[in-house]
Amino acid sequence: MIRTRFAPSPTGFLHIGGARTALFSWAFARHHGGKFILRVEDTDVARSTPEAVQAIIDGMNWLGLAHDEGPFYQMQRMDRYKLVIQEMLATGTAYRCYTTQEELDSMREEQRAKGLKPRYDGTWRPEPGKTLPTPPAGALPVIRFKNPTEGVVTWDDLVKGRIEIANAELDDLVIARADFTPTYNFCVVVDDWEMGITHVIRGDDHVNNTPRQINILKALGAQVPLYAHLSMILGDDGQKLSKRHGAVSVMQYDDEGYLPEAVLNYLARLGWSHGDDEVFSMPQFCEWFDLDHITPSAAQFNTEKLNWLNAHYLKQADNTRLVTLVQPRLEARGVTISTTPSLKAIIGLYKERVSNLNELADAAEVFYIDLHPNAETLAQHLTPEAQPALADFAAGVRDVAWETSAIAALIKSCISKHGLKMPKLAMPLRVLLTGQAQTPSVDAVIALFPRELVLKRLSFALTN
Numbered sequence: 408m409i410r411t412r413f414a415p416s417p418t419g420f421l422h423i424g425g426a427r428t429a430l431f432s433w434a435f436a437r438h439h440g441g442k443f444i445l446r447v448e449d450t451d452v453a454r455s456t457p458e459a460v461q462a463i464i465d466g467m468n469w470l471g472l473a474h475d476e477g478p479f480y481q482m483q484r485m486d487r488y489k490l491v492i493q494e495m496l497a498t499g500t501a502y503r504c505y506t507t508q509e510e511l512d513s514m515r516e517e518q519r520a521k522g523l524k525p526r527y528d529g530t531w532r533p534e535p536g537k538t539l540p541t542p543p544a545g546a547l548p549v550i551r552f553k554n555p556t557e558g559v560v561t562w563d564d565l566v567k568g569r570i571e572i573a574n575a576e577l578d579d580l581v582i583a584r585a586d587f588t589p590t591y592n593f594c595v596v597v598d599d600w601e602m603g604i605t606h607v608i609r610g611d612d613h614v615n616n617t618p619r620q621i622n623i624l625k626a627l628g629a630q631v632p633l634y635a636h637l638s639m640i641l642g643d644d645g646q647k648l649s650k651r652h653g654a655v656s657v658m659q660y661d662d663e664g665y666l667p668e669a670v671l672n673y674l675a676r677l678g679w680s681h682g683d684d685e686v687f688s689m690p691q692f693c694e695w696f697d698l699d700h701i702t703p704s705a706a707q708f709n710t711e712k713l714n715w716l717n718a719h720y721l722k723q724a725d726n727t728r729l730v731t732l733v734q735p736r737l738e739a740r741g742v743t744i745s746t747t748p749s750l751k752a753i754i755g756l757y758k759e760r761v762s763n764l765n766e767l768a769d770a771a772e773v774f775y776i777d778l779h780p781n782a783e784t785l786a787q788h789l790t791p792e793a794q795p796a797l798a799d800f801a802a803g804v805r806d807v808a809w810e811t812s813a814i815a816a817l818i819k820s821c822i823s824k825h826g827l828k829m830p831k832l833a834m835p836l837r838v839l840l841t842g843q844a845q846t847p848s849v850d851a852v853i854a855l856f857p858r859e860l861v862l863k864r865l866s867f868a869l870t871n
Contacts, residue, residue, distance in 0.1 A: 409441030410605045413467075413474075414595070416448045417459035420656030421466035423708070424610060424640050424648055427674045431637065431701075432608045433472045434675075437693040444602055445474035449482050450591055466657035470667050471689070479602070481594045488589035491597055491627070492550055492582060500626040501582060503548035504531040505540075526578035527551070550583035552593070552623055560618035565635035565698040567611070572618040580619050596620050600629040608698075611636040635698050638678055641707040648708060664736075664763030666724065669717040678706040686719060718762040729754045729767065736768040737775070748774050748855040756847050756855065773841045774855065778864060780842045788834040788844065794869075796825045796832045797839075801865045809858055815850035839864050 411432040415425050436443040449455040495501035515525035555574045563569050582593035614636050624631050640648045660670050681695045730751050744750055757770040803817045822832050833849045846852050
């Protein structure tokens, strides 16, 4: 069975690059009828926080990337890692190293001065016939993996192709600190082994970790998974997205009014394609998705395209669902939503004209607040020639049937009587009623309002 995992470090929010990795891992498992595991790699105690863990889980839940197993936490598996290290010490695939940090720094400085690659020199590495130094009294050793010194590590990366790295390029990795706390690279190996991970799909910033992890897996007699290293994502500015540059929390996209299906659809196309298909559902994506069509070159984030996709999904969204998403945004602004006009009706009229939920909330807000149109906008559209037509329209509003067609007929009657073109009356009506010069069809907008509120807002023009 195919088993994939998403293994974020909770040292910050779930950013867009991590979300794409999670999406691809999830979709690959779904495509093959496998399992998707969520694992939290929280061994960096100094930087990992419960808030960051919750931010990751919130982001996964918002995107709808449900895991089949987990979440597993590495800090809860420390006893198991330590037991494996003890077994490796017993079999000779790991050893104790008493070299101090100061000695390491001096060693590396000397190697750089000679033009050599900085690396551990193997002072404490046991070899046949070698006499090791006497351990310093009271010193606590780190534990190093006894990496092979000959041959090459090779793997056929499912994105990048065949990769070969000489073992001579790899020094002996520290797998446990002086306090016997296992290190990240070691915990990852034990987890992938014991959780039966068949495919490791992750960012290409982990390529350098892979040969070390493969060697440890082989030393443990474990099955080596297949690896797929995804290319980096560049921001709109062409720079690599990272937690320090441009990459924002997935939940910020929620804050900014994006729908999760739009974000997922957009992420799916960052480095993967299915012909010219741009818009597709997640079930469709899982049916199509495999690793064959992932490009090894960097993908560039394009906010304009994401906005286009989000606008598309807003148009297709059920109005009742949109009410549940827009209403909390209005309430957070202190807006009290009344039964008239219907928020659902407002959304139905405006969702074709917006690109995110916040813009939809902006449009809906004017129906429920005390409106004070911008003076400059009023001066521009509330012209002397419009005043008589506005007065006639206000008079007609008192008795007209409160439906779009009847209101449209009243507007046409007023502009015909005063020899005006439609914008000369429609524009001041929009500004007086919504504060905006651009709205959907003015008769449909007016029909959403209670008659009394229309008269109240029109009265500003008739008394000033």
